[in-house]
Amino acid sequence: TAAALKDLFADDFRIGAAVNPCTIRTQEKLLAHHFNSITAENEMKFASVHPREDLYTFEEADQIADFARKHGMALRGHTLVWHNQTTDWLFRDRQGRPVSKAVLFERIRSHIQTVVGRYKDDIYAWDVVNEVIADEGEQLLRSSLWTDIAGDEFIAKAFEYAHESDPNALLFYNDYNESHPHKRDKIYTLVKSLLDRGVPIHGIGLQAHWNLYDPSLDDIRAAIEKYASLGLQLQLTELDMSVFRFDDKRADLTEPAPGMLERQAELYEAVFKLLKEYRDCIGSVTFWGAADDYTWLSDFPVQGRKNWPFLFDEGHRPKPAYYRVAALTGK
Ligand code: G3I
Numbered sequence: 001t002a003a004a005l006k007d008l009f010a011d012d013f014r015i016g017a018a019v020n021p022c023t024i025r026t027q028e029k030l031l032a033h034h035f036n037s038i039t040a041e042n043e044m045k046f047a048s049v050h051p052r053e054d055l056y057t058f059e060e061a062d063q064i065a066d067f068a069r070k071h072g073m074a075l076r077g078h079t080l081v082w083h084n085q086t087t088d089w090l091f092r093d094r095q096g097r098p099v100s101k102a103v104l105f106e107r108i109r110s111h112i113q114t115v116v117g118r119y120k121d122d123i124y125a126w127d128v129v130n131e132v133i134a135d136e137g138e139q140l141l142r143s144s145l146w147t148d149i150a151g152d153e154f155i156a157k158a159f160e161y162a163h164e165s166d167p168n169a170l171l172f173y174n175d176y177n178e179s180h181p182h183k184r185d186k187i188y189t190l191v192k193s194l195l196d197r198g199v200p201i202h203g204i205g206l207q208a209h210w211n212l213y214d215p216s217l218d219d220i221r222a223a224i225e226k227y228a229s230l231g232l233q234l235q236l237t238e239l240d241m242s243v244f245r246f247d248d249k250r251a252d253l254t255e256p257a258p259g260m261l262e263r264q265a266e267l268y269e270a271v272f273k274l275l276k277e278y279r280d281c282i283g284s285v286t287f288w289g290a291a292d293d294y295t296w297l298s299d300f301p302v303q304g305r306k307n308w309p310f311l312f313d314e315g316h317r318p319k320p321a322y323y324r325v326a327a328l329t330g331k
Contacts, residue, residue: 008326008329020060024067027290039077044077052089081155086145113165116165116169126171128162140190159201170202175207178204206236210241212263265323291311292319
């Protein structure tokens with residue numbers, strides 16, 4: 001069997017994977033061998049655990065926490081405040097009108113206390129606020145039901161509520177397109193303003209949904225440098241390397257085209273080489289999946305299109321990318 005990634009990078013950072021109730025069964029051996037951290041792909045999101053005001057549903061989230069405990073893995077929590085996969089009841093009263101800011105804060109405080117409190121002994125790091133920065137334009141924040149009701153105040157509140165619920169948890173701001181200069185600078189501005197105001201935040205999550213064409217290694221390095229200058233821990237939280245350009249809508253490939261997996265291997269090698277340089281500020285590198293038999297990219301942006309973004313293939317065998325990454329460690 002191939003050397004375990006978690007051992008190869010033991011002196012550098014944790015190696016994580018996003019999992020769900022299906023993959024903890026179908027990928028259990030692979031996960032247990034290579035990974036020492038997991039994140040629930042969907043099961044701890046607001047809509048999953050709190051579909052109605054008076055109803056919490058923790059069954060699947062608990063299964064994932066149990067899996068982490070069984071295998072002695074670290075567990076990351078994902079996510080508390082997001083514009084997606086959040087049930088509408090949170091923002092509305094019984095008549096369907098938007099609630100006041102005070103009511104929204106009371107509701108999200110109670111949600112955070114319940115969820116963070118429940119996993120206090122299991123989860124060491126939470127993605128407290130996810131994807132609130134606007135991708136384009138000069139506006140800092142994305143418009144959402146959150147900003148409609150609470151401007152920008154909900155961000156600091158979420159961190160404060162998470163901190164009071166588990167003072168030991170590391171609290172992260174998490175976002176994608178994190179290496180694009182424009183968004184990078186906005187993420188930096190937001191996090192710096194939180195730090196300046198004494199908000200309890202301990203890290204930045206770089207989602208790292210990358211592909212064979214984008215972002216450049218220079219942009220990745222510049223982003224890491226800029227975020228690290230804030231003195232926070234950095235984690236790659238959702239790494240994958242799509243073989244398609246972001247706007248490529250082709251749906252006719254049933255296997256990788258010639259050269260794709262070699263290019264992917266070169267890029268993964270370059271990325272891990274760079275990450276190792278920054279091992280003092282990078283605590284963890286989590287893939288948004290584990291092997292090519294299951295990836296969210298098979299439904300995005302083209303429903304049902306296959307993709308091959310990971311270090312392991314559909315049969316859980318190491319790909320060229322695995323060997324290049326492993327060789328880097330000299331172990
Ligand atoms: O659970 C329902 C099921 O009941 C229904 O029959 C089915 C029909 O489409 O949908 C199922 O829900 C899907 C859900 O995943 C669970 O599988 C949703 O349609 C689908 O949209 C949802 O996608 C998730 C996506 O977040 C939603 O935004 C992906 O699995 C998940 O990988 C993805 O993860 C996000 C991170 O949380 C944040 N960063 C980006 C990342 C990728 O988009």
